[in-house]
Amino acid sequence: MNLKLRNDAEYIIHNAIQAVLPDEAVIRALKNYKCSGGKTILVSVGKAAWQMARAAEGVLEKVDKGIVITKYDHVKGDIKGIECYEAGHPVPDRNSFEATARALEMVNGLTEQDTVIFLLSGGGSALFELPMIPGEELADITRQLLSSGADIVEINTIRKRLSRVKGGRFALACAPARVYSVVLSDIVGDPLDMIASGPACPDSSTCEEARRIVDKYKIRLSNAASGLVDIETPKSLENVVTDITGSVRELCNAAAEACRELGYETEILTDRLCCEAREAGKYLAETAVRNSKTGRKLAFVAGGETVVHLTGNGMGGRNQELALSAAEYIGGLERRVAVFSVGSDGTDGPTDAAGGYVDTDTLAELTKKNINIHEVLANNDSYYALKAVDGLIVTGPTGTNVNDVAVVLIEGNDGQ
Secondary structure, eight states: OOHHHHHHHHHHHHHHHHHOHHHHHHHHTTTTOOOOSSSSEEEEEEEHHHHHHHHHHSSSSOOSSSEEEEETTOOSBBBBEEEEEEEEESOHHHHHHHHHHHHHHHHOOOOOOOEEEEOTTHHHHHHHBBBOOHHHHHHHHHHHHHHHHHOHHHHHHHHHBSSSTTTTTHHHHHHTTTTEHHHHHHHHOTTTTTTGOTTTSSEEEOOOHHHHHHHHHHOOOOHHHHHHHHOOOOOOOOSEEEEOOOOOHHHHHHHHHHHHHHTOOOEEEEEEEESHHHHHHHHHHHHHHHTSSSSSSSEEEEOOOOOOOOOSOOOHHHHHHHHHHHHHHHHTOSOEEEEEEEEEEEEOOOSOSSSEEEETTTHHHHHHOOOOOHHHHTOOHHHHHHTTTOOOOOOOSOOOOOOEEEEEEOOOTOOO
């Protein structure tokens, strides 16, 4: 492993994530909010929910009651006046349902003078859920979608039709109270109705589109679920104002700036990377190979959210698969090259890693340990392969969630 490139990678990851932490974004969004005289209810949902709620509680004049619903191990302490719940992700569980039911209790019976401050971040689709079908069936449908290769927009198009809170239904539950929604985007292009399945946003997707997704991926549905797929979601909401803050674009810009601080000539390739993780790894590796002959110190940044098609029963995540798939193509290059990819929330799939790092030495290190990249990827077991060569990137929960960022680093002629 090239320690210089690995240290550079750690610097870039740290600076990029620091730049998109939600605290300042929430404070900016709420600085001009004035209490209307009625009740103020705070509902914060998603992987960044605890951090967003803590920032909001510090800036709001008052919070009559509030709730945080976030992923397990993401609550970092008590927040005055706020009930904190941890629940299942990426598959909702009983705690998801109970916490969401509690949130609906809090907003029940409000008046036109009351306001719901709704803080939303990625992961809300699983965490904020009260299904209209049995929980076991919803979990099965979610697993089918996740393992099929469906992208997040397709997944949410189905999930919102099976839910009491998604697709604008939470905002309807709050009416006639006003809803001020502050959104930390985790979906490429920032489509409000798809972020956490749009609990406070009119739904732009249609029943026809939902039915096509079911047919495309051959999703098994009960008669009850099939009937719900064919019921249209709300197409207008009069009681909601939304402020979208934080996105993968900001994450990419911050990563690029950190690269430049380290002396790399830097190019942002895209902030809309959306393909299979393995294909993304190959694409970035090919970018590295093509540019490694220039003799210049270069960096290339790509942001977005790739997908993994499950073909095995191993452990890993999309960022780890991206990095591992790149290792084969950059192995043994004359010029030192690194490829790394991380999830901004600090978790990649059902693992304790944020992502993976590989460089021109990784392939040889894996070979020495009799680890075959193709076999590992076929079994979706990138976690243990990267762990064996110190290629895991571990940040712990970051408190934010604005997609993923992947970076290619190429050393210059002087080895710097």
